[in-house]
Amino acid sequence: MKSFEFTIRPAKGGDADNICDLLDEVAAEDIYILTEPGERTVNHIKGLLQKQFSNRNLLLVVDNYGDIVGVLGFIGGAFKKISHVAEMGMVIEKNFRNAGLGSTLLREAIAWARKRGFRRLELGVLSNNRQALSLYKKFGFQEEGVRKNRYQVDGEWVDEILMAKFL
Numbered sequence: 001m002k003s004f005e006f007t008i009r010p011a012k013g014g015d016a017d018n019i020c021d022l023l024d025e026v027a028a029e030d031i032y033i034l035t036e037p038g039e040r041t042v043n044h045i046k047g048l049l050q051k052q053f054s055n056r057n058l059l060l061v062v063d064n065y066g067d068i069v070g071v072l073g074f075i076g077g078a079f080k081k082i083s084h085v086a087e088m089g090m091v092i093e094k095n096f097r098n099a100g101l102g103s104t105l106l107r108e109a110i111a112w113a114r115k116r117g118f119r120r121l122e123l124g125v126l127s128n129n130r131q132a133l134s135l136y137k138k139f140g141f142q143e144e145g146v147r148k149n150r151y152q153v154d155g156e157w158v159d160e161i162l163m164a165k166f167l
């Protein structure tokens with residue numbers, strides 16, 4: 001694993017390219033996240049960054065000497081009936097995994113969501129992503145259901161596990 005000295009902070013406008021590169025790197029591993037390389041554009045990330053000012057959305061990054069090695073996104077429910085819900089996703093760069101960074105990031109994000117009055121955090125995980133399933137369970141997320149064959153990865157069908165945590 002690389003050495004690191006990291007800071008966890010809300011993303012800034014200037015981080016959009018770095019975040020996009022990180023998402024592309026993880027997407028290229030082809031087994032963890034929804035998108036394929038190039039499917040998330042810098043403009044899409046910039047859009048998310050602008051929405052942060054609404055206080056209903058958050059992009060938290062792990063900054064390692066100016067290099068973004070982790071990101072966690074929260075998108076708050078946009079309608080009244082789901083205004084207590086935030087949907088989330090996160091990635092850590094391959095060389096920095098299993099060192100507790102994901103846990104630290106998730107802890108910060110949960111505190112942020114609690115402070116803003118969210119009551120339910122939800123996410124979807126590919127059923128073969130053992131590491132992510134284990135991390136979310138450790139933080140009290142519970143499995144709520146399965147969307148069969150939600151993903152097609154290299155010609156194989158993969159289920160999606162739906163998880164949620166109540167705050």
Ligand SMILES: CC(C)(COP(=O)(O)OP(=O)(O)OC[C@H]1O[C@@H](n2cnc3c(N)ncnc32)[C@H](O)[C@@H]1OP(=O)(O)O)[C@@H](O)C(=O)NCCC(=O)NCCS
Nearest residue numbers: 032090091092097098099100101102103125130131132134
């Ligand atoms: C999931 C992810 C964000 C976790 O980040 P991380 O920095 O590695 O997380 P941590 O080091 O804090 O914790 C990882 C936990 O998974 C456990 N783990 C690692 N490999 C595992 C495996 N194959 N099976 C089960 N658990 C595993 C570790 O033991 C650790 O648990 P512990 O704290 O009880 O020891 C990171 O692995 C990642 O970015 N993966 C690729 C992208 C992804 O899957 N994102 C989630 C999409 S929903």
